Amino acid sequence: MSSNVRVRFAPSPTGYLHVGGARTALFNWLFARHTGGTFILRIEDTDKARNTEAATQAIYDGLNWLGLDWDEGPFKGGNHGPYFQSEREDIYLRYFNKLKDAGHLYEEENGSWRFKSLRKVVKFDDLVCGHVEFDMSNAEIHPDITIRRPDGGWIFHFVNVVDDIEMGMTHVIRGEDHLSNTPKHVELYEALGVPHPQFAHIPLILNRDGSKMSKRDQGAAVGGYMEQGYAPEAVVNFLCLLGWSPKENREIFDIKEIIERFDLAHINRKAASFDLEKCHWMNVQYLLHMSLERFTQLARPFIDRAAIPYKNDAELTAVLAIVKEKTKQLDEVPDRISFFFTEDYAYEDEGVEKALKVPGALDKLTALAAAFEASETWTPEAIEATLKGTAAANGWKNKELIHPSRIAVSGRSVGPSLYHMMEVLGKDRTVARIRKTVEKFK
């Protein structure tokens, strides 16, 4: 399916990619993918003083991580480039002269240029907000906008409109903070003699307490989700449901389902508060239900960064398979698996007190090690049978073996399923670790 829909995400590289910006990008992307249109990335770097390389890179990284691929833009090219505003000087000059010749501009004493408002009532139908009217007739309420700096630099309102014309945008989907700017833009389109694109102003994202979400707020930077080990598909799913709803009473939708269902008409008009806890829950759901292959792929950078000394992928995968269901964020993985790969694992104080430093615990472990050593098969079921059999034969409770042996083989009181953990460790290492522990705490 293809269509003539053309939408863009036009960030300014002045900081980190914000979740609000990411959601704007996401809604544009979804609209393009739903309609079979084209999604364009345009970098609005007109403010030389504030733009940075790092910020530009953060935009690429964030979009790539979220899976929001663009059809035209940096690295991709396209027939409407360049896609950096800093490289479009000649185009702006052309439009500037056009406006100037038509008498729409005037120069200030300091050398900046302003656009003379048409001083009429501006009306437009916003795809999200509905019919909107602004009475622009009063210059005190709506002063003429500046479009060019004394140094020749261009101002957002002007270049944004020029590029949207030149790049053939059919829809402008952006944050509601631009709604009040829109009548100015509509006037620019009119002065240029070009019909304006359709507008869709999506509500802003607020903090839990209703305040505006700013860069410093928790959960604000997309980079934070990458570092903490959220699954990108979970963050995407969460963001989709923030201000838009497929009208079904469920929460988990894969991206294909969302693309099928997405439409601008069902975007909420109300600003949404960002609930990090729900995002976290959604991430847990994704981690729990994704394939082991996907989990391994997502966890690997964290494991490598922590320099976990696994021998080969088979060994690593076997371990990941049993910690996957407990993992809530990928950045926990190195800690959750570290004890599998060293005999020099640390013992957790509280667990040692409760499970090992109790009368008889070490003797019971010794008996358990002997029983394990004598066992023929080493499957979770067999291990469980051996453990419970040992307990029963001696008149002990199962948990009198379970808790001490968990501490003995892992150093911890919490972790994966005990029998699966022992299976992955193997019989020899399990027995050796139990005996080593007995010696250590004698």
Place this chain on the structure above:
RNA sequence: GACCCUAUCGUCCAGUGGCCUAGGACACCGCCCUUUCACGGCGGUGACACGAGUUCGAAUCUCGUUAGGGUCGCCA
């Protein structure tokens, strides 16, 4: 302050005049499952901002008030 947008559980959504004694999810509180921790299951607390209308009937329509957000830059 002016202009614009908005207003359902603490939060995210459902609800577009009767199906609502308002539904789902997160969080929270019980109970159950269980070798730990989770997961899961069951149940519970909890909302139509307020006031006038319109209508036989309003969470749903209109107006006002209040509240929140946005814009008013030589930032985007």
